[in-house]
Amino acid sequence: xxxxxxxxxxxxxxxxxxxxxxxxxxxxxxxxxxxxxxxxxxxxxxxxxxxxxxxxxxxxxxxxxxxxxxxxxxxxxxxxxxxxxxxxxxxxxxxxxxxxxxxxxxxxxxxxxxxxxxxxxxxxxxxxxxxxxxxxxxxxxxxxxxxxxxxxxxxxxxxxxxxxxxxxxxxxxxxxxxxxxxxxxxxxxxxxxxxxxxxxxxxxxxxxxxxxxxxxxxxxxxxxxx
Numbered sequence: 001x002x003x004x005x006x007x008x009x010x011x012x013x014x015x016x017x018x019x020x021x022x023x024x025x026x027x028x029x030x031x032x033x034x035x036x037x038x039x040x041x042x043x044x045x046x047x048x049x050x051x052x053x054x055x056x057x058x059x060x061x062x063x064x065x066x067x068x069x070x071x072x073x074x075x076x077x078x079x080x081x082x083x084x085x086x087x088x089x090x091x092x093x094x095x096x097x098x099x100x101x102x103x104x105x106x107x108x109x110x111x112x113x114x115x116x117x118x119x120x121x122x123x124x125x126x127x128x129x130x131x132x133x134x135x136x137x138x139x140x141x142x143x144x145x146x147x148x149x150x151x152x153x154x155x156x157x158x159x160x161x162x163x164x165x166x167x168x169x170x171x172x173x174x175x176x177x178x179x180x181x182x183x184x185x186x187x188x189x190x191x192x193x194x195x196x197x198x199x200x201x202x203x204x205x206x207x208x209x210x211x212x213x214x215x216x217x218x219x220x221x222x223x224x225x226x
Contacts, residue, residue: 001048007060009095017060017096018044020051028223029100029107031093031122032059033115035193036080038067042198043112053216055223056105060096062088070199080114085143089121097128106130106223110215113137113193116155116164124148131222133215136164136192138172146175152182154218156211161192186214 002020009015018039021027030050034043039061050057062083068076093109100107108131111119116137121144123132132153153176157169169185176183188207193199195208 001051002044002057005058005099007058007092007095007099009091010098011091013091015060015064015092015095017058018047019059020044020047020057022051022054022056024054026103026105027054027056028105028219029056029058029097030219030223031096031100031107031109032057033093033109033111033118034059034062035113035115035196036068036076037070038063038079040067040070040198042196045197046110046112049212053219055219056100058096058100060092062092083114085118085121085139089118090125093118093122094126094128097122097126101128108132108219108223111135111137112195113163120144120149120153123151123153131219133218135195135211136161138164138168141171141175146172146181146183147179149176149179149181149183152218152222153184154215155183155185156195156215157185157187158190158192158194158207159187160190163192184218186211 002018005019007015047057109119109122110133112135116134117139119132119134124144135156173185190204190207191202193202194204
């Protein structure tokens with residue numbers, strides 16, 4: 001359904017991404033941020049589903065063409081650790097947001113694992129965004145504090161997660177509430193990456209479907225003018 005497009009960053013440099021366009025004009029947009037595996041089929045599938053739901057969906061390729069096999073966690077961690085998160089968020093991701101917003105459309109950001117953390121950073125640092133939906137990923141508070149968030153956030157997290165742990169999620173929620181932020185947090189009795197249908201060992205269909213319905217409702221509320 002989608003195709004590769006050019007993304008012009010605020011600094012003028014160019015990157016690429018996978019764009020799944022919605023049918024019709026003046027559709028709102030959603031920027032989709034990859035896991036540490038790169039822009040895999042699952043990320044493209046999320047973009048395609050968002051396009052079917054009425055959103056222009058764009059996944060910027062933060063690893064510049066690199067995709068890592070799902071079993072190779074060492075290579076994925078190396079790729080993630082080599083990423084400049086500030087540059088990726090404030091330049092490449094913001095460029096993707098600006099591309100979708102160029103005709104005045106409202107734009108949200110969603111992301112998974114590493115991408116969930118970037119979505120939260122974006123919620124604090126990308127002024128063109130209207131909402132954020134992170135999945136099982138949060139940045140360290142040394143990078144972005146809950147009090148710095150500037151837009152509504154809906155988070156989806158796994159209770160059996162040893163990376164984005166329930167303790168981290170609780171601290172994030174408590175900090176956001178204390179700061180008076182518009183944040184809602186959903187927890188699922190599932191494993192990390194439960195929404196990735198390409199990873200059968202952790203995918204939880206019921207949890208993924210529920211999270212998707214909640215996310216689509218949230219996006220409609222904040223992106224579509226009623």
